[in-house]
Amino acid sequence: MNFSDQNRFINNVRKALGRSPGHKSSLQEIFSIKTVDESRELYEKIKTRTSTQRQKLLSRLINESKTVNLNVICLKNATSVSTSIAGLVREKEPEWGSRKSLTAWEHPLIEKLKLTEVLADRNVPVFCSKLRNNKEAVRDRNTEKMQIRKHVIDSYIGVTSADFCIADTATLVMKTRPGQGRLVSIVPSIHIAVIELKQILGNLKELFILLQHDPKEKSEGLTNCMTFISGPSKTADIEATLVHGAHGPREVYLYVITGR
Amino acid sequence: MSQITTEKYKDEAKRAIKNPVLQDALSNLQERLGKGAVEAYKNLPEGHRLRIEAHDIRMNAIENLDVLLKSLAENVRRNGGHVYFAEDALSAVSHCLEIARKHNVKTAVKGKSMLTEEIGLNRSLEAAGIEVVETDLGEYIVQLAGEHPSHIIAPAIHKTRKEIGKLFSEKLLIHYTDDPPALTRAARKALRDKFLAADMGISGCNLACAETGHITTVSNEGNIRMSTTLPKVHVAFMGMERVVAGLNDYDVLFRLLPRAAAAQNMATYISYIGGPCHKDQVDGPEEFHLIIIDNGRTKILADEEFREILCCIRCAACLNVCPVYRKIGGHSYGYPYCGPVGSVVTPLLVGINRAKDLCLGEMLCGACKEVCPVNIDIPKMLLGLRAKLADGDRKWNVTRASLVEKALYKTWSWLIRNRWTYDLFLRLAYFSQKFLPQKGGMIRRLPPPLHGWTGKRDILPISIETFKQRAKRINLNP
Ligand code: SF4
Numbered sequence: 001m002n003f004s005d006q007n008r009f010i011n012n013v014r015k016a017l018g019r020s021p022g023h024k025s026s027l028q029e030i031f032s033i034k035t036v037d038e039s040r041e042l043y044e045k046i047k048t049r050t051s052t053q054r055q056k057l058l059s060r061l062i063n064e065s066k067t068v069n070l071n072v073i074c075l076k077n078a079t080s081v082s083t084s085i086a087g088l089v090r091e092k093e094p095e096w097g098s099r100k101s102l103t104a105w106e107h108p109l110i111e112k113l114k115l116t117e118v119l120a121d122r123n124v125p126v127f128c129s130k131l132r133n134n135k136e137a138v139r140d141r142n143t144e145k146m147q148i149r150k151h152v153i154d155s156y157i158g159v160t161s162a163d164f165c166i167a168d169t170a171t172l173v174m175k176t177r178p179g180q181g182r183l184v185s186i187v188p189s190i191h192i193a194v195i196e197l198k199q200i201l202g203n204l205k206e207l208f209i210l211l212q213h214d215p216k217e218k219s220e221g222l223t224n225c226m227t228f229i230s231g232p233s234k235t236a237d238i239e240a241t242l243v244h245g246a247h248g249p250r251e252v253y254l255y256v257i258t259g260r
Numbered sequence: 261m262s263q264i265t266t267e268k269y270k271d272e273a274k275r276a277i278k279n280p281v282l283q284d285a286l287s288n289l290q291e292r293l294g295k296g297a298v299e300a301y302k303n304l305p306e307g308h309r310l311r312i313e314a315h316d317i318r319m320n321a322i323e324n325l326d327v328l329l330k331s332l333a334e335n336v337r338r339n340g341g342h343v344y345f346a347e348d349a350l351s352a353v354s355h356c357l358e359i360a361r362k363h364n365v366k367t368a369v370k371g372k373s374m375l376t377e378e379i380g381l382n383r384s385l386e387a388a389g390i391e392v393v394e395t396d397l398g399e400y401i402v403q404l405a406g407e408h409p410s411h412i413i414a415p416a417i418h419k420t421r422k423e424i425g426k427l428f429s430e431k432l433l434i435h436y437t438d439d440p441p442a443l444t445r446a447a448r449k450a451l452r453d454k455f456l457a458a459d460m461g462i463s464g465c466n467l468a469c470a471e472t473g474h475i476t477t478v479s480n481e482g483n484i485r486m487s488t489t490l491p492k493v494h495v496a497f498m499g500m501e502r503v504v505a506g507l508n509d510y511d512v513l514f515r516l517l518p519r520a521a522a523a524q525n526m527a528t529y530i531s532y533i534g535g536p537c538h539k540d541q542v543d544g545p546e547e548f549h550l551i552i553i554d555n556g557r558t559k560i561l562a563d564e565e566f567r568e569i570l571c572c573i574r575c576a577a578c579l580n581v582c583p584v585y586r587k588i589g590g591h592s593y594g595y596p597y598c599g600p601v602g603s604v605v606t607p608l609l610v611g612i613n614r615a616k617d618l619c620l621g622e623m624l625c626g627a628c629k630e631v632c633p634v635n636i637d638i639p640k641m642l643l644g645l646r647a648k649l650a651d652g653d654r655k656w657n658v659t660r661a662s663l664v665e666k667a668l669y670k671t672w673s674w675l676i677r678n679r680w681t682y683d684l685f686l687r688l689a690y691f692s693q694k695f696l697p698q699k700g701g702m703i704r705r706l707p708p709p710l711h712g713w714t715g716k717r718d719i720l721p722i723s724i725e726t727f728k729q730r731a732k733r734i735n736l737n738p
Contacts, residue, residue, distance in 0.1 A: 006333060009554060013500070016562035027331045027470060030324045030505045042304040067525065081495035095451075129542050141539070148542050153456065169526035184683045186485045205511045212507055221662050222472055224339060224537070225489075225544060228530040233482035235520075237398035238413060239285070240292055241440040246397055247448060247455070247484025248529070 043213040046206050049198075054116045057200045058256060060165040068168050068231030068243060081194060081255045085159070087120050088192070088253065094156035095189040095250070101189075103152045104159035106130040106179030109194055109257075115159065126159075127151040129181035143195040152181065158188035158249070163193050164210075165254065168203040171230045171253070175223040182225055190256045191249040192231075262380045265594035268543060269617035272592035280702070282418050289417055294524025297631055303477050303525075314516050315635040318571035319584070324386030325561065328470040328503045329491035329552065335473025339535030341548040349379035352553045356381065356390055356495055358551055363493050365390055365460040368675060369451075371484035373464025374412060374498050375553060378609075379594035381462070391455045392462075395483035397447055404431045410598070412576035412623055413521055422712060424474055436694035440464050461485075461487035461545065461723045464531075465498035467548075467573065474534035475550060478517065478527045494545040496533070497554050501561075501570040512572065516633035522576035556609045563655070565644050569604050571634045574575035576601075578628035578638060584621055593618055600628035604641045612658045618713055619645040664709050683726070685707075690722045 014023070049057075058074065065072045075081050083230055094100055102119070104110050106128050115126045129148055131141065150160065160180065162172040172193055176182055185191050211217050233248030244250055265272075266614075276282055304310050313405045321328055333343040346352035368375070368390055382403075394403040398415035402408065404426055411416030416424070425438035428543045434446050439520045463484050465475040475496050477484040488494045504513065518524040537544035539551070550633035560566050579599030590598040595615070597670045602621045607615040619642045649661040660666055676682050699703040705711060713719060725733075 005347075006330075006343070007347045009347060009500075009552070010326050010330055012347075012554065012558045012623070013329065013561065016558040017323065017326060019326065027327060027505060030320065030327060031471075031508060035495075057373035064525075066425055070526070077606055123537065128604070129541055131540065145542060146551075153541075160661040171526055176541060176544065178538075180487045181542040181543070182485070182542045186489065204515060208507050208511050222474055222532050222534060224533070224535045224541075226532040227485065229530050230526045232481070232528070234528060235397045235444060235481045237401065237416055238424055238443055240289060240414070240417070241421075243441045243444040245448065246444060246483065247395065247451060247486055 018086045023048040030111075036045060037042045039209050039213065040193060042206065042209050046201065046210060051197075054197050054200060056201060057167045058097060058197060058258070060202075061165060061170060061256075064168060064170040065231070068170050069252075071251070071254060072170075072229040072256060074256045074258050076110070076258060078114075079256060081257060082115060083115065084236045085115065085192060086122070086257070088190070089119060089122065089124055089157065092156070092251075094211075095221070097154065097155070099154070100124045101127065101151070101155045102159055103129055103148075103181075103184055105161060105181070105184060107161045108196040109161045109196065110159060111151045113159075113194065118146075122248065123213045125157065128179070129184050130179040136241065141189075147159055148181065152187050153186045157190045157192060158184035158186075159194070160185050162193050162199065164207060165195055165200050165256075166202070166204060166207060167200055170205075171228045171231055173207060174227055174229070175220070176225040177223065182227070185227070185250045189245070189250050191229075191252045193229075193252070194255045194257065197259060200256070261379055262596055263612070266606060266610060266618060267619060268594055268613035269592055269615075272594065273588040273621070274283060275590055276589045277587055281420055282589050283587070285417055285420070286476055289411070290580050290586050293414075293523055294577070297520050297577050297580065298520035300523045300525070304519075308513060310516060311633055311635040314512050314633055315571060317504065317512060318573070318634045319568065320636065321504045321509070322570045324505070325501065325503070328505060329497050329500060329687075331470040332473060332503055333552075335470065336534065336548075336550050337539070339473045339537075341473070341535045341550055343518060344549065344551045345554075346551055347554045349553075349555050351363070352379050352551050352555070353381055353384045355549075355551050356497075358385065359493060359495055359547075360385065360388065360390055360460060363459060363547075364495070367391045367393065367454065367458045368460040368462055369393050369395050369454055369458040369483075369487045369491065370399075370461075371416070371479065371487045372399050372409075372413075373462070373497055373595050374409075375464055375499050376462065377409065379497075379553065379555065381497070390430040393458070395451050395455070395481075395487055397444065397481060397483075401427065402452065405427075407519040407549070408591065409429070409596070410599070418591065423433075426447075454576055455490050455512055457488045458487070458491045458718045459493065460490075461491040461494045463488050463494065463496050463676075465496050465502050465511070465550070465552055466517075468498060468503040469507060469532065470503055472532070472534060476510075477531050477533065478529070480522070480524075480528040482529055488531070488533060489544055491548075492545055493547045493549070493672075494533070495551065498550060499587075500552050500554050513633075515596055520575040520631065520633035525528060526693070546733055560608050566604070566641055568738055569608070569641060571636055572605070573634060574601070577631045577633060580737075581627040581631045582622070583625060583627070584640060585624060588621075591599055596705070599638075600638045600642075604624075605636055605643065607645055609654075612645055612656055613661070616649050616661055620649070662713075668709065686726065687720060690724060693721050712737060719735055 162174040235246035294375040344355045409419040421438040429436040467477045518527045536548040585599040603618040648658045652660040
């Protein structure tokens with residue numbers, strides 16, 4: 001690492017800003033001073049939402065999802081979600097090959113769906129974006145990673161959960177963790193996300209409040225990749241005509257498990 | 261370095277105005293996006309106030325850039341990424357080449373980045389035998405056609421669907437079609453193979469977060485996510501001003517950016533990327549490199565008159581409302597940055613004399629300031645640049661654009677500050693205008709050096725009755 005480049009560069013910046021030689025300031029001092037009380041208050045509000053309030057957020061989400069072409073499907077429990085996903089698998093055809101397969105995250109909510117069993121009789125394999133932890137696998141991580149990559153590329157549907165969903169903009173927020181690959185939500189032609197009602201937030205501000213005040217979120221950080229997804233991939237680069245499915249998924253389905 | 265053709269501004273502008281297809285495309289774009297942005301702002305609970313807040317956030321970052329850059333670099337390294345500081349285009353490009361050589365890169369896939377246009381990255385990589393594929397659909401089209409982008413976020417706005425259809429049938433060997441969904445599908449297929457084969461992913465950086473050590477990327481197509489996840493190396497290029505202090509700042513900025521850029525409430529994909537794949541994760545690049553670039557920006561930072569332009573988040577909203585851009589299109593500006601923002605940034609980066617037509621060509625209507633999500637006072641800076649051209653400026657190495665013009669204005673200013681000389685001048689002008697060609701009571705042509713005024717229009721002759729006399733007469737006989 002060449003720190004002399006960095007020092008010279010930053011010194012030029014300091015000079016340009018007219019800093020005096022002894023000038024010191026820290027990042028903390030620079031943070032745009034917003035009232036801490038206000039964000040604490042909002043944090044409490046998010047944490048103590050009643051189920052009626054959550055239902056309201058859900059209606060807002062459903063409303064907003066139309067603008068971004070996101071399909072929101074609300075169901076009572078995991079079983080009805082997997083039945084519905086099985087329906088999608090039956091109805092939708094693969095874009096690139098002829099064989100149907102899925103890749104899913106390793107996630108408690110997804111495990112509850114028992115997709116492998118549900119789709120077994122249709123002969124549709126469900127792969128998991130998870131590294132095995134036995135000895136040989138650890139020795140040969142690369143081969144295993146290539147294997148998973150291949151599965152994702154071959155899959156026409158990717159199944160994930162999400163950390164949050166923002167009602168105001170119909171935005172899924174997902175961090176990156178072991179077993180929860182980044183490719184699953186971008187490479188397959190169809191992206192299915194499954195969340196619970198309590199994961200819905202009001203707006204972007206609430207998300208940033210949680211990331212900064214919630215002890216769990218704070219200690220985990222943003223991870224090495226935190227992605228926001230609002231609907232399917234789209235472009236308007238040819239004569240400003242809107243087309244869905246530029247490079248990412250052409251369709252996105254969001255299942256919300258409402259629990260009643 | 262990118263090619264600079266700012267000297268051809270007038271010729272290119274004339275050409276653009278005569279191109280009816282381009283004229284249609286540009287007005288179409290402005291009707292949709294320009295007006296759309298203004299509408300989208302209206303739906304914000306804070307209304308236009310939010311733009312002022314965004315300005316403060318960005319200005320706060322710019323004025324503390326030294327601290328922010330240092331924290332950013334520390335935090336990116338803590339996350340396992342590499343950081344380089346490049347003073348100019350050449351050193352930025354050579355850092356990238358070195359990384360490419362180390363990994364024996366054959367193919368690189370790229371997300372859209374104006375900065376890489378500025379530093380001429382593609383040409384250098386290609387010269388080193390690396391295939392560089394632009395993956396934003398518009399950029400891809402422009403690259404296939406061997407052209408340059410003509411808009412910051414809609415790079416191929418100057419091309420018709422028919423032209424694109426012809427281009428694709430030649431280059432992608434598909435049957436001719438001019439149907440946008442079919443053309444998009446063809447590009448999707450061709451680029452998918454590139455994504456899967458590429459060994460390097462290149463992206464820009466929208467706004468990095470100093471507090472956490474992440475860069476952010478924004479796209480609707482998903483090409484940046486593919487480019488930054490599939491290849492084994494990710495190299496991100498960042499203009500040194502594209503950073504904010506902390507997570508708190510994004511709420512405001514990311515609510516404004518998609519509205520300004522595309523009249524959307526939210527972009528389809530926004531990613532915070534900090535560092536390479538961890539050992540226990542299944543995908544993502546093995547290495548992450550961030551190249552932070554000056555290339556003339558500290559000079560802008562040092563001048564308080566122009567420092568504000570560094571707040572720019574390259575949303576292109578100002579292009580979408582500018583009456584000059586609407587007529588002359590992006591190519592006339594002769595550098596990757598066009599429209600109002602380009603008319604300020606380009607002269608500051610490539611030389612004020614060299615790019616003088618850009619700031620002289622804009623008409624100071626103020627539409628750009630009204631729509632700018634970070635409320636940059638572009639008209640004020642255009643005036644500042646013009647003042648430098650009129651008087652010359654040592655710091656910016658500006659020579660006076662026209663001595664004759666300066667002399668004329670000096671004389672004029674002296675003349676009108678003295679009642680007696682002014683009256684005498686009017687008298688003289690009144691008598692001598694009789695020798696000028698006239699038609700229908702109007703003067704057709706003025707002699708040099710004033711002939712520019714009558715190049716495209718006739719002007720009224722000077723009246724024998726002065727304003728004062730007239731006022732008196734009207735007051736006496738109401
Ligand atoms: S000057 Fe303002 S409106 Fe223009 S591109 Fe920059 S941020 Fe957008």
